[in-house]
Amino acid sequence: MTILTLSRLTRRHDDLVALDAVNLTLAAGERVALIGHNGAGKSTLMKLVLGLLRPSEGTADIAGHAPGSPVARALTAYLPENVAFHPAVTGREQLRHYLRLRGAPAGQADALLEKVGLAEAAGRRIGAYSKGMRQRLGLAQALIGQPRLMLLDEPTSGLDPVSRAEFYALLGDLSAQGTAILLSSHALSEIEARTDRVVVLSRGRKVAEGPIARLRAEAALPLTLILHPTADGRPQVAAAFPEAVPQGPVLAVSFLPADKLAVTRRIAAVAQSLVDYEIEAAGLDAVYASISRRAA
């Protein structure tokens, strides 16, 4: 079931095109990451879906409802980038307020705070929270009332690696229950295993979309082979891989994905001179850089 449909969504501000004819659909339970530089249009896209901005052209549709309409608001949860709640209230008070605004029982506050790991800090003022704790509180308010669509703007900035893992585990539970999740991120490597699809924006245009594995294959970026020769095996290894670049004790070889099997056979031929070897695929960051270069 389709939760979000964007058709030729465009936002112009004076001469600047913040978002340029973007088409996108999100089905229930899908996790999609928006990636792109600062100013690529990620936040603009979210604000248009939320009804905070009006499109210059095109439409957005949330399960059949217009952005900003009462039903769309009730179905959608949002976590803004770098949200800082009022420092004078406690996490519990703030969350009870948000629950009441959504027409949910304020008594759910403690359960939600426990879910995001803030149970102990519930009675402390937000002014004493760390950035990561504020981000968790922001996530807690986005969890209110089982939203059908969740928009998360840079949700993991300020979170430590353990918190990030917990955060993505929560998102996994939500998507399993049918919530469509659209999140933006700079930390490309962390979304790699945790989203179904990525959408790459560059200067307001959608320049690529698809599962990360496919984008990587399309980019056809070279793989890197790292060879660890034995104490006296280095000359043999260097002879078998004349193109290898010495990197301290190891040798690095760059090759295209198509040559993978050939390279494997060459490794086998010098196996007795090797302690170990590794093959490193290009990270999402490199894939993204390649896509951005092509789009420019």
Added chain:
Amino acid sequence: MLVRLATTASIEFLIALRNRWVVIAAAMMGLFALVLSVAGAAPTGDIGVDHLSVTVASLTSLAVYLVPLIALLVSFDAIAGEAERGTLALHLTYPVSRGEILGGKLAAQTAVIALAVGTGYAVAAITSFALGGAGAVAGLAALWRLVWTSVLLGATFLSLGHMLSCLARRPSGAAGLGVALWLVAVVLYDLGLLAGIVADDGGGFTTRVFPWLLVANPADSFRIYNLAASEAVGAASGLAGAAASIATWKPLASLLFWPVAAALMARAAFGRVLP
């Protein structure tokens, strides 16, 4: 709608309480009221008016400066602060209207003003009864009038503060605009009118334009209404003499009109804010 208004108002009141605005405002009003009611003890014997009525006349002149100032201090951060913290964008994605957000904030902050003037005027009343005896009962009606007109005046400047908060977008800018508005509306406006009267020397400006200009300003309406409605001490204000000719309903209408008009102006300004 009521739930959303009530929860917005309650968290705003909590914030005002934690920021100590409630305590500061009440202490400020209480302290000034105490000083005025003690100092106001001297002239009572001469004019044959009860102690509390004299105090109310002095309090009117105090409140006309202090109530708008407190209201602007309490309200300037309302929208600009949320915009800066990033919670404004979040709030506007909730199933809550801009009118409800503004209404909730206005209700909570009006309660802060009511508490402050209530405290201050109660201190004045108690002092007057202690110093002037049971005769002060005669002044209770004037005191009550001062209470509700102060709340109306406060509500006006709260909404004007919200409007400035929307226009400025940043808390520091909103604070600056608030101070400017206070100076113009409460201080410079009267000086301008006085200068006009002096220059005009009893001409058309003084007889026809001046009374309307006086009533158009909510602070002046507050002063005229309280001084004119109480027969006590017109001499307490420089402008009261000039205002003696104005019918009582005009400043009253102005006092009732301004809170509504200012709230609508704030709502219109809020409508133009893009988070």
